[in-house]
Structures are given as structure tokens and as C-alpha cells.
Amino acid sequence: VTGPFLGVMGGAPAASVRFVDSMAGNAFGVINVGGGILGTSANVSFVGGDTVSDLVLAGQRETGDPVYIVNGAMIPTLSGSVDVSAPQTAVIPSVVKILNQIPQTPLTWGGFSVGSVVPDCDGDQYGDFVVGEFAFGKAGRAVVFH
Secondary structure: OEOOOOOEOOOOOOOOEEEEOOOOOOOOOOEEEEOEOOOOOOEOOOOOOOOOOOEEEEOOOOOOOOEEEEOOOOHHHOOEEEEOOOOOOOOOOOEEEEOOOOOOOOOOOOOEEEEEEEOOOOOOOOOEEEEEEOOOOOOOOEEEEO
């Protein structure tokens, strides 16, 4: 018998896919946002244009401060370790890389602190999300991806 997270009932979960970023430091995954809306049964897709929740991941120390969106419809086809920074060659990519959208001026971005779903704030039928800045001792910022 297996549990809900592919592990033996009563045992530790066994991941079927693990996302890594070979270009980032050890803070990859500091942002991880799913497409579910807290307190509801609703969900959103950021890139798939479907009803399957996608996954947003980000780390630190990679050039261009990328934010990655993993197409939720493609997750069941993935296995093992998937390097999100690797070039995508599929017609429908598993991972979308968004570069250079984190503010770098006038102050250097202080690092990611939190991320959250924002259900379609611009009416384009795709879910949106926001990432916040870790800002100790200064005003923080947030970036909305829509």
C-alpha cells in the first residue's frame, strides 16, 4: 500500500521528481508557489492555459535572478532530478524561465522572502503571482507577475 506522496504507508515520502538549479547557489527553492488558492478548492494556471496548477520556483545568486514556472500539466511526465536552468527543447516546455524582472536599481534586491498566488489580476485568463523582497532594515518591494 502506498501513501499519498508515493511513499510506503507510515514511511518517508519518496519524491518522483526533484527540481534543482545548477546555476544557483544553495538558496534554490526559497520561493515555491503552487497554483492553489488558500482556503478554496480553486486553482490557477500561470503558463499552461489549462486547469492544472503550475509551480513557481526561484533561488538566488543566478545571473538575471530568474523565476521559473513549471507547467503543472507536464509534472507527471517528469522523473528524477530536473534542472530548471537547462535549456528547454520540447514544443510545450516543462519549465518557463523568466529573466531580469526582479528590480536591481536603485537598491539591490535583498533576496526573496515570500511568494503568493494572485488570481488573474489583469483579466487575461491566466493566474498571476507576486514575489516579495527580503528587506531587513529597509523598505521592501514586491513584484507582480501577470
